[in-house]
Amino acid sequence: MTIQHDNLHRFVFERLGVRGELAYLDATWQAVLERHPYPAPVQRPLGEALAGTLLLTATLKFEGSLILQIQGDGPIRSLVAQATHGRTVRGLARWHDPVTEGTLAQQFGDGRLVLTLDPLQGERYQGIVPLEGDGIGAAIEAYFAGSEQLPTRLWLAVDGQRAVGLMLQQMPGPHADEDGWNRTTLLADTVEERELLQLPVTDLLRRLFHEEDVRLFEPEPVAFRCSCSRTRIADTLRALGPGEVDAIIAERGHVNVTCEFCNRDYSFDPVDARELFTNAVVPSDASTLQH
Incomplete structure (x- = not known):
């Protein structure tokens, strides 16, 4: 089976009360890179933020957009990633040299993470937390742990060609298998970056969760699109x-x-x-x- 490009894939674990998403950005990611000459140490957090933000839009219950912003006093001064209910994404980062690979603290300094829900109808909601963790995925997890009280895990991978994200989220309410959340996240923790970047969706899910009952939905196409006018x-x-x-x-x-x-x-x-x-x-x- 060939890899599907620029798609968002939803899946659920039957009877476990766990839902998941896989996001693949290829031409979409390239479109972002073409707009600015991002050095490699900036590309990684920007690609992770785009994939992570797209994953989070799958949980939205309204039409509109979700905006992830990071602001800090380090070499990377700011980063913005936006995704909409229509599966369009855009993003940018501002930095100053020298910028190198490293933890969030090393790249962004003393920073904060801002998540904004911007519905087409209704009021904006904004959550602000300190920037914590070794990477963008860990920072988003910390946000959900502190602000949403909703167990959420992300695994993100980026190279010069594509940005990929895997997310698992525990759904509210009692479940038939109370160990389902712990089991699925332990299995997902075994994933390697090269597997996220190279394996087709069905192969990846089979590799990680071959003993679980997983229902995979039809993919939704993703594209780069700017809302400026x-x-x-x-x-x-x-x-x-x-x-x-x-x-x-x-x-x-x-x-x-x-x-x-x-x-x-x-x-x-x-x-x-x-x-x-x-x-x-x-x-x-x-x-x-x-x-």
Whole structure:
């Protein structure tokens, strides 16, 4: 069987009260890498965050997005990964040299992890915890242990070609086999990074859980997609205020804005700038002003 690319696979352990997801990012991961020249030590946590965030969207009960952010005072200053209910992802990281492989503390310094649930309808929910653990998977596990009280485990693997994630989560309520959670996580702990990166889904599940009754659902396609738009960029400029926008226009004759997620450029001339301030101010996506 050939490996399936750019898909999210759900599965459940019958009668154990445990659900799982497998996320494979191939062309999606390459699309992220093409936007910025990330060094290898930055690629790993960024790929892990993208795969982990995509896994978490499988647990959402609403239409919208989930955003994982890490901010710190180390060589990697910030990292953002976003995934939606439609299985689209995007992400970026900011860093300064020198940056090397290491633990989260070594790469991010004193940092914090922020998980934001952003439904299309309803209010945002945001949880903030200290950044803890040896990797992104451990940090997400710590978040769930402290904030959600929901046993969750992740195994993540990244190379230059793909980012892969495996997640197990215990479902609420009593279960027929109370040892199911401990048993399945012990089995998953035997997985190797090369197996995550190389084995097809069915082969991987058979290798890890061949004695368990696993039901695998149809895969859902995943793609890189940026939600930036001229309207959202205009909202960002409105948030700056007319004074700063007018100053840029006076100096440069126009305002250029680059979306940091996809590198798409947006240009506003003096006529465009005058039309910006007829609507309400709405915060928008991460972007870089060129002036």
